[in-house]
Amino acid sequence: MNPLRKIIETEIRENGPIGLDRYMELCLSHPEYGYYMSHQPFGKSGDFTTSPEISQMFGELIGLWLVHMWQELGEPNPFALVELGPGRGTLMADILRVARLHPAFLSAAQIFLLESSRKLQTEQTSRLQDFEVTFLDTVSDIPEMPIILVANEFFDALPVRQFVKNDFGWQERMLNEKFEICLAKTIEMAELDKRFEGVETGRIVEVNLAGETISDVITKKITAQSGAALIVDYGEFDGVGDTMQAVKNHHLVNLFDDPGTADVSAHVRFTDLVQNGVSHAFTTQRDFLSQLGIDTRRQVLESKSGFDLGGAQEKLIGEDNMGLLFKVLAISSLPLTDAPGFQK
Numbered sequence: 001m002n003p004l005r006k007i008i009e010t011e012i013r014e015n016g017p018i019g020l021d022r023y024m025e026l027c028l029s030h031p032e033y034g035y036y037m038s039h040q041p042f043g044k045s046g047d048f049t050t051s052p053e054i055s056q057m058f059g060e061l062i063g064l065w066l067v068h069m070w071q072e073l074g075e076p077n078p079f080a081l082v083e084l085g086p087g088r089g090t091l092m093a094d095i096l097r098v099a100r101l102h103p104a105f106l107s108a109a110q111i112f113l114l115e116s117s118r119k120l121q122t123e124q125t126s127r128l129q130d131f132e133v134t135f136l137d138t139v140s141d142i143p144e145m146p147i148i149l150v151a152n153e154f155f156d157a158l159p160v161r162q163f164v165k166n167d168f169g170w171q172e173r174m175l176n177e178k179f180e181i182c183l184a185k186t187i188e189m190a191e192l193d194k195r196f197e198g199v200e201t202g203r204i205v206e207v208n209l210a211g212e213t214i215s216d217v218i219t220k221k222i223t224a225q226s227g228a229a230l231i232v233d234y235g236e237f238d239g240v241g242d243t244m245q246a247v248k249n250h251h252l253v254n255l256f257d258d259p260g261t262a263d264v265s266a267h268v269r270f271t272d273l274v275q276n277g278v279s280h281a282f283t284t285q286r287d288f289l290s291q292l293g294i295d296t297r298r299q300v301l302e303s304k305s306g307f308d309l310g311g312a313q314e315k316l317i318g319e320d321n322m323g324l325l326f327k328v329l330a331i332s333s334l335p336l337t338d339a340p341g342f343q344k
Contacts (some may be wrong), residue, residue, distance in 0.1 A: 003033055003260075004034075007030070019172060033260040046201060052087065053090055059098075060098040063098035075105075088120065096111075110134070133246050144221075147226075155208065155231065158214075162242065164183065164231075168186050171187070219278045227333055230330050278331040282342070283341065285323055290343050
């Protein structure tokens with residue numbers, strides 16, 4: 001039997017049904033059998049491919065956006081250049097490569113990576129060997145200085161709780177010892193009533209407490225010290241519904257089969273990340289990359305390399321690929337009304 005399933009069944013047997021957030025946490029982060037602790041998830045040989053792994057165009061355009069925001073903030077020196085969940089370090093490497101065009105940005109940047117996997121830390125260190133990198137255990141460890149932050153496919157991997165609305169309140173969806181969904185007792189939750197006002201009876205909603213806590217810290221630091229953050233992920237601004245999924249070998253699989261062997265994620269509800277009075281802007285990945293000039297960048301790279309990058313561009317911005325599924329949220333201590341990539 002799957003060793004992680006045995007561990008989860010024992011916990012349920014001893015303590016009762018667990019929330020889906022606890023199940024997701026164990027699947028991804030169990031110290032011995034968790035997916036991110038024991039697998040290489042990224043790339044063609046992994047279970048899924050992220051935008052930075054598709055083409056350098058993605059990271060380079062984001063790098064230009066970050067440099068622009070640093071300039072808009074008055075070119076603070078020093079500042080914290082932070083990435084949450086850096087994967088193999090590809091995105092940060094692309095950001096730093098394009099930032100070489102702005103030596104003052106690189107000189108002022110102190111690089112911080114939030115990464116829990118020691119295996120990935122080793123790969124990130126190797127890929128970024130020309131730079132001094134500091135690893136963070138929590139976002140609270142970001143020093144008190146201006147912040148320029150990026151997070152690509154980070155918040156979707158944080159555990160979510162699921163609730164279903166009934167005529168009298170809310171019931172949390174739980175997992176029992178048979179690995180079947182069951183419902184906890186009905187409870188009244190004014191906070192859920194307010195957050196999901198108008199949601200009809202029988203509808204499932206998801207709450208990402210870990211993501212909200214992280215966003216609370218980040219937005220407080222941004223408002224106190226100045227800064228900006230760019231968050232790229234799949235989801236909707238104020239979406240509802242059951243979005244938890246498991247992906248293995250680039251295909252969807254049953255969420256409860258072989259825990260720890262597949263990537264488990266949930267769509268991001270971006271409105272919950274806009275906190276503490278920060279300015280924000282929101283758009284699709286298609287519009288963001290198109291406005292930043294992905295067409296021009298593709299043509300330049302093709303002329304230099306001789307390779308056709310049309311397929312990569314289509315994956316990043318195509319309507320049937322990542323273009324509309326993935327969204328981009330910018331938050332900042334500055335107004336973002338006319339920010340590049342978000343213009344109407």
